[in-house]
Amino acid sequence: MANGFIDKARILVRAGAGGGGAVAFHREKYVAAGGPDGGDGGRGGDICLRVDEHMSTLMDFRYKRKYVAPNGLPGQGNRKSGKDGDDLTIRVPRGTVVRDAETGEIICDMAGQDTFVLCRGGRGGWGNQHFATPTRQVPHFAKAGLPGQERDVILELKLLADVGLVGFPNVGKSTLLSVVTRAQPKIANYHFTTLSPNLGVVALEEGTSFVLADIPGIIEGAAEGAGLGHDFLRHIDRCRLLIHLVDVSGSEGRDPVEDFEAINAELAQYSPELAQRPMIVAGNKVDIVAHDREALEALKAHVEKLGLPFFELSAAAHQGTRELMYAAAERLQELPPITVYEPTYVEKPKEVDMSEPPTIEVIDGTWVVDGPWLRQLMANVNFGDYESRNWFDRQLRQSGLFARLEEMGIQDGDTICLYNLEFEYQR
Structure with missing residues (x-):
């Protein structure tokens, strides 16, 4: 994407091969028949994933797609083992889900852990010291090291936010985020101002806080790949609560009820489970409709008929925003913690x-x-x-x-x- 936000990448990772064992015999003055003393090869380096709290995108993987750990060094005489290959650590943002590229199965979720061994290095080969027996006292052979594991994986970033802001472009999501948090998203009066998800922490009294995510505007057809919505719908997968922001000002000649239903349809098409997520609906820009509340009242009646809480606010005028955040915090107290995806990948021997x-x-x-x-x-x-x-x-x-x-x-x-x-x- 033009703004450099990357939330999906495919990479090839290969752990290091083990070093070969050595064929050597002990040679020392006044010591007869010293015997075999070839050392073992070193283990190949592992490929590890580690969470980096300072990373927010997968931009680092846009141009580098192959990661190879060092091999172990060969063994030496005098029973000296070769040096193990250094582990290669790949840093990823917290919330990165790692999938097998071929099957799509989840290998790990870098949401709740700091380090994960993605590929293990190969074992080092045995030196000839291991092959000596009473009947085979002078083994003239050692073994090569084994190759390291290799995987083709997809990295997929899913934000770790408690609450996700959803709605059409230009309904005021970025403005609301900037008002209730210290985030500073780009704000302008045109569609798709937000080209990447923005996160902010809503801090209320008595230590109550939660993470709020401004998801780029969803449009009709987003679940099928239209607009920007499809690229970022995955970022509300983990959100425990959705705040559906609707423009009730009529400034663009749109019908708030139709907009509300269109966004819900896109959520359901992308993920039926997501469509069932708890939701609070907020009619924004009420300061513009002081003399004509017909569209606002129609939306309120429609939403309350569905059993959803409804709030009126003007993010730009800081009107009703605090009440909405308190309602969200109260609802979060009743909801389970953020989803951590369980691994579904089963290691199978490769052909x-x-x-x-x-x-x-x-x-x-x-x-x-x-x-x-x-x-x-x-x-x-x-x-x-x-x-x-x-x-x-x-x-x-x-x-x-x-x-x-x-x-x-x-x-x-x-x-x-x-x-x-x-x-x-x-x-």
Whole structure:
């Protein structure tokens, strides 16, 4: 958008790969057969999200779309492990919802937490010190590190406001916000003065306060993408209460009742749940209708028939604004807290291209298997979970790996080494 307010962005994030393990042997004067002492590779850096209270938009993600954490360093001799890759922290505004780009499912909501690990770095590969056994005292192999997790995600900013001001453009929402808070939105007598949401804190007596959001004017067709309304309707998703501001002055030849119903229809089309949100209706610019209250009285009767509270005010003249804010604060006392979206994303193992056969070597009596797809496969497996281990076993069998090992002469009880995993082969 021309004003630089960005509330949605798509980025690719990739955690660092683990460093490779080292093949090394202890060499020291007067010490015979020092044995293997290759150190492990370092862990790859994580990708973390952290809330930055000074950020109010996703502007930082407009031009930078790819974030990659550093890899872990390889291990060294003398059992020295490689240095872990530094974590990469991405700062986002509070209220950012993170979704999986493919499914749209929610991964996390940065509303109630300060830090979230979005992608975990790959484990470092084992050095040859781990592969020494009584029958294999001089292992000449180590393992490469595993790749880090990679995600394609959508960041979506949903403001954390208690009360949202809704209505057609130029009905006085920005003026009301400037009167009841210390916010200083741009105000002028033309449509779409507000090109981005504005927030302000309404402070009343005895420590009572709430956050009020001025949402850019909604027009008919907004829920289908017309005007600016569609871009910003998401910012009232979290609001516990809506104040529907209607221009009752007739200065633009509009019918207040028709305007009221048109905005409600847009809210319902965008989100039926949002249309059911508690609402207070306020007829603004009453100072202009002192001698002709017909349109104002028609709106009041229509609104009260629907069971909604109605207030008369003139934001520009500071008339009735305080009473409206007290009513909003009182209503908020009865409402549940601001919505925090629960994660709906379930981690699923990604499809791996197994068309390229892995390399198989027999080293010191151990069947050492290596290959890019195998590293990727193992990065997706939680070996502490029974179902995940079973899935891993099925993938290996479907790949034809075990059939190849049998053709090459593997026997029951022989040791298979897959990176940081060793197990005995059983038919």
